[in-house]
Each structure stands twice: as structure tokens, then as C-alpha cells.
Amino acid sequence: MRSSTAIAVSCSGLFLAAPASAQTVEDLQRQILELKAQVEALRAERNAELATARPGAAPAAPPSAVASAPAAQAPATLAPVGQSSPPQLATAASSKEKPKNGDHWYDRLKLRGYTQMRYNAFIDGDDTAPSGRSRLRSVHDSSINENGGFSLRRARLILQGDLSDHVSLYFQSDFASAVNAQSNGERREHYVQLRDAYADVFLTGDHTLKVRLGQSKVPFGWENLQSSSNRLTLDRSDAINSAVPSERDLGVVLFYTPTRVQRIWARLLKAKQKTFGNYGAFALAAYNGQGVNRTEQNKGLATYAMATWPFELDGLGGAFRGQVLEVGGTAMLNKIRPELRTGGVSDADFTDNHFGVHAILYPQPFGLQAEWTKGRSPQYNDALRAIRVTDASGGYVQAMYDVGDVGLGRLMPYGRWQHYRGGWKASTNSPRLETDEIEVGVEWQIFDALELTLAYANMKRREADERRAGRAEGNLIRTQVQWNY
Numbered sequence: 001m002r003s004s005t006a007i008a009v010s011c012s013g014l015f016l017a018a019p020a021s022a023q024t025v026e027d028l029q030r031q032i033l034e035l036k037a038q039v040e041a042l043r044a045e046r047n048a049e050l051a052t053a054r055p056g057a058a059p060a061a062p063p064s065a066v067a068s069a070p071a072a073q074a075p076a077t078l079a080p081v082g083q084s085s086p087p088q089l090a091t092a093a094s095s096k097e098k099p100k101n102g103d104h105w106y107d108r109l110k111l112r113g114y115t116q117m118r119y120n121a122f123i124d125g126d127d128t129a130p131s132g133r134s135r136l137r138s139v140h141d142s143s144i145n146e147n148g149g150f151s152l153r154r155a156r157l158i159l160q161g162d163l164s165d166h167v168s169l170y171f172q173s174d175f176a177s178a179v180n181a182q183s184n185g186e187r188r189e190h191y192v193q194l195r196d197a198y199a200d201v202f203l204t205g206d207h208t209l210k211v212r213l214g215q216s217k218v219p220f221g222w223e224n225l226q227s228s229s230n231r232l233t234l235d236r237s238d239a240i241n242s243a244v245p246s247e248r249d250l251g252v253v254l255f256y257t258p259t260r261v262q263r264i265w266a267r268l269l270k271a272k273q274k275t276f277g278n279y280g281a282f283a284l285a286a287y288n289g290q291g292v293n294r295t296e297q298n299k300g301l302a303t304y305a306m307a308t309w310p311f312e313l314d315g316l317g318g319a320f321r322g323q324v325l326e327v328g329g330t331a332m333l334n335k336i337r338p339e340l341r342t343g344g345v346s347d348a349d350f351t352d353n354h355f356g357v358h359a360i361l362y363p364q365p366f367g368l369q370a371e372w373t374k375g376r377s378p379q380y381n382d383a384l385r386a387i388r389v390t391d392a393s394g395g396y397v398q399a400m401y402d403v404g405d406v407g408l409g410r411l412m413p414y415g416r417w418q419h420y421r422g423g424w425k426a427s428t429n430s431p432r433l434e435t436d437e438i439e440v441g442v443e444w445q446i447f448d449a450l451e452l453t454l455a456y457a458n459m460k461r462r463e464a465d466e467r468r469a470g471r472a473e474g475n476l477i478r479t480q481v482q483w484n485y
Contacts, residue, residue: 108163110160111158113484113485114484115154115155115485116481116482117150117152117153117482118141118143118150118152118153118478119148119479120144120477121148122475122476123474123475123477126473127474128146129472132467133472134468134471135463136459136463136474138459138461139241139427139464141235142187152189154174156229157173157175159172165205166201167202169198170196170200174192174193175190175191179191193293196214197215198216199214208262209254210254215249217247218247218249219279219283219306220306220332220354220356221240221241221243222358222369222371223237223276223358224241224247225276226275226276230274230277232274232398233398233416233455234439234455237418238433239371239373239394239418239419239422239435240395240396242420242422243373243375244291245291246426247292249288249291249292251288252286252287253284253285253304254283254284254285255282256280261281268362271364273362280306281308283305283306283307284304285304285305286302286303287301287304289335289352291425298335302333304332306329307328308326308358309327309328310326311325311327324361326359326360326362328358330356332354335350336349336425337349338350338387340428350387351389352376353375354374355374356372356374363412365401365402365403367399368397370396370397372394373392374391377390378390378430379392379430379431387430392421392422393420394422396416396418396419397416397417398414401413409446411443413440413441414441414442416437416439416440417437418437419435420433421433424464429466431463431464431466433461434460435460435461439478441453441454441478450481450483451484452480454479455479457475457478458475459472460472460473
């Protein structure tokens with residue numbers, strides 16, 4: 001304010017000192033130059049005061065520098081009178097504080113996914129059969145048929161991330177699902193379907209205890225919980241998957257995973273082992289029980305319990321150094337109403353109880369994996385021509401060897417035998433399956449983003465259709481390419 005007052009007094013003195021008529025042109029020119037010098041001196045004084053008030057500020061420019069500066073730069077040098085902060089040159093980038101991590105949705109969430117393309121070729125076998133007799137078909141791969149051709153097995157897109165320190169989300173859709181035309185039953189491929197839509201609520205800071213809400217994988221069976229993008233074999237086994245076809249349902253799960261177990265699983269992941277993901281060392285769950293993307297049909301809930309524990313075998317020394325053996329068990333109690341051939345679903349509840357055990361010796365480099373299940377589930381009875389509760393049992397044994405990177409990518413050969421006798425509740429009328437199969441193959445991880453699996457399979461299967469009897473046999477060459485993104 002003092003500088004502004006001084007300028008005003010100088011201007012008043014200039015025009016009041018003498019009448020305009022008594023002044024010559026030379027007098028006016030001299031007075032203008034004097035006034036200009038006074039303004040420059042006051043400006044320098046003001047800049048010096050501001051520099052003194054703000055430690056570390058750049059020293060004020062000398063009057064000569066101010067006087068010689070272009071007129072266009074004057075507004076950036078002088079702040080308006082009364083401005084409390086020192087004058088600054090600002091840009092759009094510097095005038096705004098940089099966003100902190102997590103301020104935007106793309107800092108908290110990530111988008112990823114994978115796609116699988118398959119081709120199955122019959123070497124020989126019952127790709128076709130007369131009416132009433134089973135053809136060689138698989139409940140896991142509809143492209144095993146007499147017409148062959150390429151197929152998209154999976155086309156998954158996943159959105160996931162932490163919404164806060166206590167809540168995370170997971171959303172997965174599949175663009176390779178199929179539906180049947182209502183007029184003639186012909187399949188229509190590549191429809192999008194919801195697979196997962198859940199939130200995890202962490203009850204402890206170390207994430208040892210969490211609650212999962214929404215549609216998610218049911219904690220039953222080790223292989224069931226393992227992602228298709230991470231599984232070594234092309235398909236899940238019939239026996240383990242029969243308890244929870246499509247592996248998912250709508251409900252609530254409580255997971256508990258001690259920090260020691262988290263540490264072991266993290267080490268296995270770092271070593272690129274094919275774990276089943278963190279579905280808890282212990283889990284208790286309640287789901288609708290009717291199956292994925294199906295409306296609940298009764299008032300009861302399906303209940304599940306699972307326990308799995310990894311043991312580090314370093315103490316045994318020798319070849320066991322670095323090895324991990326994981327063992328556990330699962331159980332489910334449920335009542336279900338199967339879909340009927342005559343239309344709709346059954347108006348009666350059927351017992352659907354299953355129990356299973358699993359053991360995995362992670363391949364470092366040699367590994368073994370096995371699961372077995374036994375239970376009671378709905379199954380079509382050919383003699384009675386009706387659905388009845390019947391025994392269901394089976395499992396698989398699998399061996400694999402991690403060759404490692406051979407210069408052209410990582411190789412992991414494997415072999416699996418599987419066996420199952422029991423109903424398949426995901427199909428109309430819960431038909432009986434009778435499966436015996438041997439599969440030998442190799443997974444070639446060419447790059448992190450590209451994998452190729454080649455396999456030979458000897459199959460003996462009863463088709464999942466209660467209108468067909470007997471078993472079909474065949475030998476196939478199976479291929480799958482997977483790209484991750």
C-alpha cells in the first residue's frame with residue numbers, strides 16, 4: 001500500500017505543480033522521465049521487501065533489468081496490489097498438485113484376461129453312433145464331436161483391484177459361452193456370461209481373515225479352485241467337478257489364511273508354480289446350491305468346509321529341499337432340484353452331499369497331484385425312468401515334470417488318469433457318467449503371454465444324455481493355444 005500511495009502522490013505533484021499552459025514540451029518530457037524513474041525505484045523496493053519476507057526467494061531484479069524487460073512480461077513480474085503470495089509464473093501442470101497413488105480408478109483397478117482356442121482331432125473312435133447309443137463326448141469340451149473345427153474354449157476379461165485397505169473387488173466375464181436357440185436347440189456360440197462378481201472384505205490388517213460376498217468359486221476341490229489359465233491339464237476331472245459344475249455359485253465365504261501359509265504360497269508363485277490361488281487355508285461357506293447363474297429353487301442353502309495346508313519338506317534334506325507338499329479335504333451338504341426333460345425343474349429336493357481329499361507335491365522339478373471324492377447325488381435311473389439319489393465316486397492321479405526353460409520357452413510334460421461313476425446334475429435329468437480316461441501331454445510356455453498345450457487322450461465315456469446307453473471309446477489329439485493379457 002505504501003508503494004501505491006507514493007505513486008499516486010508523485011502523479012498528483014506532476015499535474016498540480018504548474019498550470020499546463022505554463023509548461024513547455026521539454027518540461028513535460030523531463031517530468032515524465034522523472035516519474036518513470038520514481039516508479040522503477042518503488043517497484044525495485046517492493047520486490048526487495050517480498051524477497052525478504054520469503055526466505056530463499058530469488059533476489060529482485062535491478063531497475064535497469066525491469067525497465068528493459070518486454071512489456072508482455074510485466075504482468076508475470078508484478079502481482080496485483082494486495083496479493084498475499086509472491087508473484088510466480090505458473091502453468092497448468094505446476095498449478096495443480098500431482099495426484100497421489102490411488103486418487104484415480106485406474107490407480108486402484110487393473111484389467112487383464114486370457115483366451116483359449118482349441119482344436120480336437122479324432123484318431124479313431126465313436127465320434128458318431130446310432131440313436132440310443134453313446135457318442136464320444138465330454139461334459140467339459142463341446143468341440144469333441146463328429147464335426148470338429150476350431151473353438152474358443154475361454155475368452156475371459158477380468159477387472160480387479162483394491163477399493164480401499166479393507167475392500168477389494170473381482171469381476172470376471174466370459175465371452176465364449178454358448179446358448180441354445182429356442183426353436184430347434186441349435187447352439188449359438190460366443191455369448192457373454194457372468195462368471196465372478198464378488199467383493200472381499202478384509203477383517204484384519206494382515207489379510208489373514210476375510211469375507212467374500214457375491215458370485216465366486218465354491219471352496220470344494222483343489223483342482224476346481226485352480227484357474228483354467230493356470231491348470232496343466234486341458235480340462236478338470238469329471239469326479240471332482242461333478243460336485244460343483246462350473247465351480248461357482250452365489251453366496252458368502254469366510255477365509256482364514258495364516259501368514260505362514262501366505263508366505264509359502266507367495267514363494268511358490270514367485271517360482272512360477274501352478275498354485276490354486278489364495279482360497280484360504282480354511283474356509284466356511286454358504287451358497288444357494290442350485291449352480292452358477294441359476295435361480296435358487298428351495299429355501300435351503302448349500303454349506304461347505306475346506307482345509308488345506310502346505311508343508312515345507314526342507315527338513316528332510318536331499319531331493320526334498322525346497323519341496324512343498326500340500327494336503328487337505330473338503331465337504332459339502334446340499335439339496336438340489338435338477339432340471340427335467342419335460343420342462344422346468346423338479347418339485348422335489350434331492351440330496352447332494354460330497355466329501356473329498358487332495359494331495360499335491362509341487363513339481364520342483366518332479367510333482368504329483370491326486371484327488372478323490374465320494375458322495376450321494378441325483379442321477380437318472382434307467383430302469384425306473386426317474387431321478388434317484390445314488391452313490392457318486394471317483395478321482396484322478398496326475399504326474400508332472402518341470403523341465404524349465406530350454407531356450408525356446410518352458411516345458412512341463414504331464415500324464416493323468418481319471419475315473420468317475422455317478423450323476424452329472426448340470427445336465428437335463430442328471431444323467432449318469434461312466435468315465436475312464438488317460439491323458440498325456442506337454443505344456444509349452446513359449447512366452448509369458450503365449451502358451452501351447454499338446455495332448456493325446458484315450459477316452460471311455462458314457463455320454464451325458466439319459467436317452468443314450470453304453471459307453472463310447474476313442475483316441476484323440478488335443479491342442480490348445482492360450483494368450484494372456
